[in-house]
Amino acid sequence: MSVNFGSKRVVTGAHYGLRDWLAQRVTAALMALFTLVVLLQLLFSSGPVGYDLWAGIFAAQWMKALTFVVFVALAWHVWVGMRDIWMDYVKPAGIRVVLHVFTIVWLVGCLGWAVQVLWRL
Amino acid sequence: MTELTRKRPEFRNINAFKDLTTYRLPPAGWVSILHRVSGALMFLLLPLIVWMFDTSVSSELSFERFTAAFAAGLGFVPGWFFKLVVLAVIWAYLHHLIAGLRHLFMDARHAVTKEFGKSSAIVTLVLSIGLTVVLGAKLFGLY
Numbered sequence A: 001m002s003v004n005f006g007s008k009r010v011v012t013g014a015h016y017g018l019r020d021w022l023a024q025r026v027t028a029a030l031m032a033l034f035t036l037v038v039l040l041q042l043l044f045s046s047g048p049v050g051y052d053l054w055a056g057i058f059a060a061q062w063m064k065a066l067t068f069v070v071f072v073a074l075a076w077h078v079w080v081g082m083r084d085i086w087m088d089y090v091k092p093a094g095i096r097v098v099l100h101v102f103t104i105v106w107l108v109g110c111l112g113w114a115v116q117v118l119w120r121l
Numbered sequence B: 001m002t003e004l005t006r007k008r009p010e011f012r013n014i015n016a017f018k019d020l021t022t023y024r025l026p027p028a029g030w031v032s033i034l035h036r037v038s039g040a041l042m043f044l045l046l047p048l049i050v051w052m053f054d055t056s057v058s059s060e061l062s063f064e065r066f067t068a069a070f071a072a073g074l075g076f077v078p079g080w081f082f083k084l085v086v087l088a089v090i091w092a093y094l095h096h097l098i099a100g101l102r103h104l105f106m107d108a109r110h111a112v113t114k115e116f117g118k119s120s121a122i123v124t125l126v127l128s129i130g131l132t133v134v135l136g137a138k139l140f141g142l143y
Helices: A017-043 A051-057 A061-089 A093-118 B027-044 B046-058 B060-071 B079-109 B114-139
Strands: none
Touching (some): A017 A051, A017 A061, A017 B079, A051 B046, A051 B060, A061 B027, A093 B046, B027 B046, B027 B079, B046 B060, B060 B079, B079 B114
């Protein structure tokens, strides 16, 4: 029997496996579809892709909202991926907590910046 | 376990430099580890990716700065280095996407035989590296 209770409790593997497994796939499918939609808009435009066409894609409010959802999906997808990487290679819990915090700060920062860009248009 | 059973060899503390380099990774193994590497690479370059989105979409002026970064460079970073980094992002995205779609396909169709693992892995590598070369050639102005 492993000593895994009280002060020796291990802080990984706490009933989030299925949720995050599914989250990876759902967010991935969402992002892939979004990419396809944007790519098709770019490919089926006449002439070179200038600022007007590119910014025009993100001008409508519904497109901004959809892009925001995709950004949030990206943040969750990346969090699960990076958490798995830290979990696999970094065993000391103290160091891993620091890395988790860094990852979340990094992701929230990027997300906030991206949202600011979207609603500045 | 009987006494006749050969004692199983034990492996402890794999040395990254001495042992990892001697393993032959099958194509599916390469796709897998590169899936992880490409994801981590995009995580690290995420601010750059957001910056590219910001600069390209905010105004016509910033869009010109965006296109100029590929030619004239950015601050102290020369244009060709910037293009190289963008090429790395392109590869990372293509590999991660195609390997991810392979995951989704294997999940949905229960296509989990060893043979399919090998053939789909080779398709993934050929497609991702091939598209990277095509887009890279376009990026570096080869056509």
